Amino acid sequence: MIELGSYIKLQRTKQEMTQGELAHGIVSLSYLSKIENLKTEASPEIIQALCTRLGIQIDNSLESTIQEKCKEWYGMLFEVNDKEEITSKFKEIQSLMDSNLTESLLLFEIHKIRYYLILGEFDKALNKINELNEISGTFDNLHLYYWYKFRGNYCSLKDAEYNQSMRFYRIAEEKIKQLDLEDEEVADLHYIVAVTYSKLRNTLESIDYAKMALDSFMKHYNFVRCAQCHNILGISYRRIRMYDKAIKNFNLALHLGKLNNNKQIIQLTNQNLGHLYSTKGEAKEAVKYFQEVINDEEVHLVERVAAVASLVREHYNIYNVEESKKAIKYGFELLNQFKNIQPYKIFDYVLHTYDYLLKEEYSKFENLVIKEFIPFLEKSKDFANVIIYADLLARHFEKQYKYKDAAKYYKVANFAYEQITNI
Template sequence: MIELGSYIKLQRTKQEMTQGELAHGIVSLSYLSKIENLKTEASPEIIQALCTRLGIQIDNSLESTIQEKCKEWYGMLFEVNDKEEITSKFKEIQSLMDSNLTESLLLFEIHKIRYYLILGEFDKALNKINELNEISGTFDNLHLYYWYKFRGNYNSVIADYNPAMHMYRLAEDKLKRVEINEQEAADLRYAIAVTHSKLRNTLEAIDYAKKALDTFMKHYNFMRCAQCHNILGISYRRIRMYDKAIKNYNLSLHLGKLNNNKQLIQLTNQNLGHLYSKRGEAREAIKYFQEVLNDEEVHLVERVAAVSSLVREYYNVFNYEESKKAIKYGFELLDQFKNIQQYKIFDYVLHTYDYLLKEEFTKFENLVIKEFIPFLEKNKDFANVIVYAELLARHFEKQYKYKDATKYYKVANFAYEQIANI
């Protein structure tokens, strides 16, 4: 059943029309408010008049067509698809939504959150969340499932993982009350696995990744299988089960190559680089990071991440000339970002080693103490807190500043405890 008041309110706000402008000559302002907030049921004549002013038709004959087009578009958002194709389909459906009152409108509006996230338009995604929040009290269980899931996606994208997990849990609770296909449920479990991984809940990440993997394997969805293998690889690496980690990464690489997906291949190479770095095998780590960096088809952010890792590996094996070259190239890549704030960690990494190698020690100390470590602590990135607190402590030891060195070894130890407690 269509909650007509919610739809009218949604269309009115989308058209930036005030209640007074919509109500004028049709109903009183207070009566329109009651209609929009579902406190009264208006007559068909009043609904028709309001819809006419909004430029909306009430034409049930198009309902099945709209539903089919929406279903197709939702599927495009679930898989990795061409953004131009997704946008073209979006515009086609939007034109139908703008001129027809349909039961598909609310679900379409909720899916816009996911759409904007895919396009990287995070402000639009947040605006859509805020807009829909006003009518979220009218959502049924299916609406709520996607509402919670996509809000979780938004929180995850902005690296706010605890609220993301809360939203995913709410969505998971709705799984029992809605009819969705197995792969959609597996996609939620994969998102939960990723979030557990970000929160360093390693055993939970393994559990959810395996559940998602079982479903994706059953449906021969090899791309999603590869993504699950990556999460399993990261998780096994963290608990030092390196053979299992390498096995999962190799499976991910194989599936990525079968699908000729460069992004997935190089994401796996990046993870293999981290694994060998963790094992202290710098040459192997450098080989995998270099693979990512040399592939110009890979997204810019992956290449910046790879060059940041290379800077650190070269520095750790005292190959300062290569480290300097990597820093220079890293800054060139960073210059291509429109908004550096989202990738601030890479900027900090490059400047940290740049100051060290130039022996600009005051700048190095000020940056790491006053900006970088607080930034990492704020984002609960305790693994990197350990790396840069220890780097700072070793630097102070070389300067014979043992009190300062001890202080930052303590910071590193505290970060170790946080990871252990997570």
């Protein structure tokens, strides 16, 4: 049960009501402060009066209904669901929360962090974290589990602070021992730990956690989540050059995606297969898979732009100039559809990089990559792409007989490689 003081504080701040406005004529300001900070227990009469002023009714008859609706909504946040459906369900529950005293409130408020992240509303997610941080001392183990899990999500998605994410996930994992969570919830944590280890290039750990998640999702016949795990395993095996195992996992992911007619899973897997064949130096196969993603208009715009960026690089590397130019033109057309290009800035940099090279606008190419693109990648700790574009720049300087500059950027690429191997 949520502490009543924490509940009152949450509702008061949400309604932008001052302590003075809420306390007036009911209790003193200092007494309300003690109630909100859990330093005293108020009488039922005072709680009733405060709730009445907040427009909240104390009625336990709706508790089971609210809990069921919350559980359904929480489940929607962990599957591949339509954002409009998630938002519609959120608004329905929010209206119940606004008018009823319920023990489900705090868990609902914590899940809002995850909800805002799904919508890409990072400022709202951070505001919710800061708001809840004030009362986090009252959280029980279940609250703390989700609190740390979603803070890990925030650090990973917003700031690419994967080490900090992992610290939060580790705390959440410790809480599992004290809770009776459903298997698929534990599997979800294992999956995001696997993803985070993958981002950190801790490949063996990523494989271990992906396998744990996969075992659980298989038991529950959750084939979409199984496909996600197979993709992580495929990426991991590709990195350690176990290509047969990588292809096997990607093919399983592809099969499960088609079984569920899940276009996002199918095309994510095609993108990964493209990268695999690119790594193997099999350009024609790589191009085939990247083109599959681009041609599917049902796939999210960001995935298609990512595939175009990969395709441009692949065509450039095999001296397919005209196809590179066509892909660049199409990539810019897709980018123009974003209302805010900032979250997808990397694709803009990639397209401009190759556009300047192909047009032989070398001063623009050098300025972009040196002054903007590489610093952007270094700030994001995207060392894999630092290697690619520092190496591209170094080879460019070699062709220009600028050997001192070439050596400088080969060193940048080598340093980035060391960062990956040392993470």
